[in-house]
Amino acid sequence: MLRVENLQVVRGQTRVLDGITLGIEPGQVLGVLGPNGAGKSTLLAALCGELPAHHGRVLLDERALGDWSGNERAQRLAVLPQTSSLGFAFRVEEVVAMGRLPHRTGQVRDQAIVVEALEAADAGHLVGRSYLALSGGERQRVHLARVLAQLWPGGDGCTLLLDEPTSMLDPLHQHTTLQAVRAFADRGAAVLVILHDLNLAARYCDRILLLERGCPHALDTPEQVLRPEALRAVFGLEVLVQPHPERGHPLIIAR
Amino acid sequence: MNRLVPPRALFVGLSLLCLLAVWLSLALGPVSLPLLDTLRAGLRLIGVPIQAQGLEQAELILGQIRLPRTLLGLVVGAVLAISGVAMQGLFRNPLADPGLVGVSSGAALGAAVAIVGGNWLGGVPEVFAPYLLSIFAFLGGLGVTALVYRLGRRDGQTSVATMLLAGIALTALAASVVGLFTYLADDATLRTLTFWNLGSLNGASYPRLWPLLLVAVVVTWWLPRRAEALNALLLGESEARHLGIEVETLKRELVFCTALGVGAAVAAAGLIGFVGLVVPHMVRLLSGPDHRVLLPASLLAGASLLLFADLIARLALAPAELPIGIVTAFIGAPFFLFLLLRGRA
Numbered sequence: 300m301l302r303v304e305n306l307q308v309v310r311g312q313t314r315v316l317d318g319i320t321l322g323i324e325p326g327q328v329l330g331v332l333g334p335n336g337a338g339k340s341t342l343l344a345a346l347c348g349e350l351p352a353h354h355g356r357v358l359l360d361e362r363a364l365g366d367w368s369g370n371e372r373a374q375r376l377a378v379l380p381q382t383s384s385l386g387f388a389f390r391v392e393e394v395v396a397m398g399r400l401p402h403r404t405g406q407v408r409d410q411a412i413v414v415e416a417l418e419a420a421d422a423g424h425l426v427g428r429s430y431l432a433l434s435g436g437e438r439q440r441v442h443l444a445r446v447l448a449q450l451w452p453g454g455d456g457c458t459l460l461l462d463e464p465t466s467m468l469d470p471l472h473q474h475t476t477l478q479a480v481r482a483f484a485d486r487g488a489a490v491l492v493i494l495h496d497l498n499l500a501a502r503y504c505d506r507i508l509l510l511e512r513g514c515p516h517a518l519d520t521p522e523q524v525l526r527p528e529a530l531r532a533v534f535g536l537e538v539l540v541q542p543h544p545e546r547g548h549p550l551i552i553a554r
Numbered sequence: 555m556n557r558l559v560p561p562r563a564l565f566v567g568l569s570l571l572c573l574l575a576v577w578l579s580l581a582l583g584p585v586s587l588p589l590l591d592t593l594r595a596g597l598r599l600i601g602v603p604i605q606a607q608g609l610e611q612a613e614l615i616l617g618q619i620r621l622p623r624t625l626l627g628l629v630v631g632a633v634l635a636i637s638g639v640a641m642q643g644l645f646r647n648p649l650a651d652p653g654l655v656g657v658s659s660g661a662a663l664g665a666a667v668a669i670v671g672g673n674w675l676g677g678v679p680e681v682f683a684p685y686l687l688s689i690f691a692f693l694g695g696l697g698v699t700a701l702v703y704r705l706g707r708r709d710g711q712t713s714v715a716t717m718l719l720a721g722i723a724l725t726a727l728a729a730s731v732v733g734l735f736t737y738l739a740d741d742a743t744l745r746t747l748t749f750w751n752l753g754s755l756n757g758a759s760y761p762r763l764w765p766l767l768l769v770a771v772v773v774t775w776w777l778p779r780r781a782e783a784l785n786a787l788l789l790g791e792s793e794a795r796h797l798g799i800e801v802e803t804l805k806r807e808l809v810f811c812t813a814l815g816v817g818a819a820v821a822a823a824g825l826i827g828f829v830g831l832v833v834p835h836m837v838r839l840l841s842g843p844d845h846r847v848l849l850p851a852s853l854l855a856g857a858s859l860l861l862f863a864d865l866i867a868r869l870a871l872a873p874a875e876l877p878i879g880i881v882t883a884f885i886g887a888p889f890f891l892f893l894l895l896r897g898r899a
Contacts, residue, residue, distance in 0.1 A: 347796065348795075349792055349795070368798075369795065369798040369799060369800050370798040371798075372798065373796060373797050373798030374798070376796075377796065378792075378793075378796040380790070380792060380793065383789060383790060383793065384646070384789075384790050385788055385789050385790070386646065386647070386648075386788075387646075387648070387788050387838075387843035388838075388842065388843055389785075389788075389842070389843055389844070390842070393785075393842075393844060394789075397782075397785060397786055397789065397797060398797070400782055400783075400786055400797045400798065400799070401797060401798040449797065
């Protein structure tokens, strides 16, 4: 489990994150919402050790993140960045197989995992194609498969951090992707996902952290966080919130 | 997308090509030996007991001249190519060249200092002259690369972009100093300097070969061990870190191996351009970008290519000899343009 207490990140003279206390619970999906520049990606970078914390420690399984060896850490913590700059013509399955680098499970097992992870990310049909020939959305799903493969089969003790995994996807794949993430969490993994779509967050997240200029505005269930007052205060957006007619989760409609 | 060659077929093909290059390189020259005699004399040289009748001359030419030259070509080509792969991986760009980190220009600077400076000091004793040149070139390459690496570092992180720009700046600086030495040099020294800058396998001898061979063994043993890490690095530095790779260590190793390998190659054979750029590119078209295949395949291809280039250098204007750098650039530059235009189509 990944945990921070009173995290503060400073860039130059400005505090870009302050007062973040957070635990990513096994079996749960934690959504992070907030306007552009609110510090969502900074939070993710601090949680995976890319950015140093000015104050507060990041603990992975109760041990400081920096104390883990790269390999051990990678066996239980996977990160999907917003965009990737891979510019070489690897085949799709080779990209996903890179997720198995921290492990020594053998070629046969790895190949099986690559296939399963690709299926989970609904990218199984892309096998054999060159990564460079894929569309942006297809590439995004291949990278999702890569980080799933890194933690496969998931379960307790695995943490997955996702930065806008649906930003380039069509409506159907926004849902299939988050369903795959949900299923991964249901098998015991702890997931943090940065999202922009309030309704996707309402449907798939167990808890939501609402960030406003680097500080937590709210951290609670979607029903508690996604209220018109909070969304007006943070996004400056006037909304109606109604229960979803079939599923009951909050449905957010701009006025 | 074009079909890739399966790794095993690629290795067999490149190994055969390399053997052919070695055979031709041993046989052809001012005194061309019959191919069969070359083979028999070559086998005798490595200790296979074969009737020596009528092979004395072939054995002498092979042992004293052709074999050291061929070995030098093999090793220089292999090291330049594999260093090119390392740099293209480090810069995550297929157009990167080992010269980018300043090793070639540093070596040229070292060589200029040794050639012109040696002349000023009233000439270095004949015995030391070639070694002095090699040592200065090697140290020059290592020194400038170390400086480029140092300039790219800030807060314990190495910025590849800063390194690239620092490499360009220091290359220009080194070139200006070489230019100054060129201006100050007298005619004979100028000739030595110019020829050195064009590269040649002409000076091949066993004493020159051993240090390079040692460096080549280290580099070609080390880099393939990092093949998977290099693959991960192509995803991006933070992605590689998330996959458990110690990225800073990896970058340091790549720069060090390149500086060592290219420095030693340049010290032994002068500046030979385009091999480090074109060979990995060419091999990638056949093998795909996976470094587990790309590194050893580039090694074989680079060795073969340099031997063929040396054959052209030796035979084109026989009995005179072209500097090999002219040949590699003459083949390499149009081929590079071809790749660029092909990619655009």
